[in-house]
Amino acid sequence: MFKSNENLATIGGSDRLSIECLKVSIESPVHMSVKLISTDFDGTLVGAHEGLEHFFELVKEQRKRHNVEWVINTGRNWESLVTEMHDRSFPILPDWLVLVEREVYKICRDHPVGDYDWNNCCEEVHTSLFNSVPDFWTSLTEFIVEQTSAETISEEHSPIAIRASNDDEADRIHHFIHGLLPSYPQLAMMRNSVYFRFAHEAYHKGSGLQRVQEHLEVGPEATMVIGDHYNDIPMLDSTCAHFIACPSNAIPQVRSHVKERGGICGHAA
Numbered sequence: 697m698f699k700s701n702e703n704l705a706t707i708g709g710s711d712r713l714s715i716e717c718l719k720v721s722i723e724s725p726v727h728m729s730v731k732l733i734s735t736d737f738d739g740t741l742v743g744a745h746e747g748l749e750h751f752f753e754l755v756k757e758q759r760k761r762h763n764v765e766w767v768i769n770t771g772r773n774w775e776s777l778v779t780e781m782h783d784r785s786f787p788i789l790p791d792w793l794v795l796v797e798r799e800v801y802k803i804c805r806d807h808p809v810g811d812y813d814w815n816n817c818c819e820e821v822h823t824s825l826f827n828s829v830p831d832f833w834t835s836l837t838e839f840i841v842e843q844t845s846a847e848t849i850s851e852e853h854s855p856i857a858i859r860a861s862n863d864d865e866a867d868r869i870h871h872f873i874h875g876l877l878p879s880y881p882q883l884a885m886m887r888n889s890v891y892f893r894f895a896h897e898a899y900h901k902g903s904g905l906q907r908v909q910e911h912l913e914v915g916p917e918a919t920m921v922i923g924d925h926y927n928d929i930p931m932l933d934s935t936c937a938h939f940i941a942c943p944s945n946a947i948p949q950v951r952s953h954v955k956e957r958g959g960i961c962g963h964a965a
């Protein structure tokens with residue numbers, strides 16, 4: 697089922713972030729049942745925050761005492777993620793990865809090993825879907841070129857990926873895509889900050905996490921999720937995790953989402 701991916705750089709050191717909400721949550725006796733922690737990467741684990749070293753200590757302790765496993769659930773690909781972890785001197789690696797918001801890997805002896813069945817199916821589904829919606833790509837390209845100064849990025853995982861020039865423009869692009877999507881029911885928008893890519897509606901951070909849960913035979917009642925942006929919303933859901941949280945820098949839409957579901961919202965120190 698799992699196939700080896702590629703070598704991993706050596707990792708060691710420390711950094712800082714604000715993951716206070718996760719620390720509070722997992723140290724509570726009520727949450728001792730947590731067996732799986734799923735964290736977003738950018739804006740959640742890394743960013744201009746405090747407390748990353750505490751998070752690593754917490755994960756190490758929970759691994760030892762309760763066999764807790766940790767998955768980094770990110771829009772990055774492996775090359776980008778491992779470079780960032782190396783540059784930031786991460787002292788430990790996650791046990792699992794959900795990459796590009798859809799592909800599942802287990803870390804074995806410091807190497808990411810792909811869930812072949814899942815990732816293969818994922819690739820087939822996306823190739824088929826992306827080839828079936830030429831009108832969508834045309835309409836989107838026309839809008840981006842004629843009405844924005846955003847860049848389109850060549851990307852392996854999305855025929856068109858977009859980098860808006862600022863948050864306001866990203867909101868405008870978001871609104872436009874939101875209006876187009878009802879005509880393409882299987883197509884979903886993945887947005888993280890000013891970046892956009894597209895995916896099949898069945899593949900997102902939530903379904904990737906559920907695949908990891910199947911492997912571990914761990915349910916939502918023993919899972920904690922933390923994330924900060926739009927692309928984290930599918931995993932900040934009771935079908936994935938009964939313990940959800942967002943860091944202090946989460947966008948208002950994510951804060952409201954987490955709050956409405958009884959989750960924990962971090963506060964700046």
Ligand SMILES: [Mg+2]
Nearest residue numbers: 736738739925
């Ligand atoms: Mg994020």
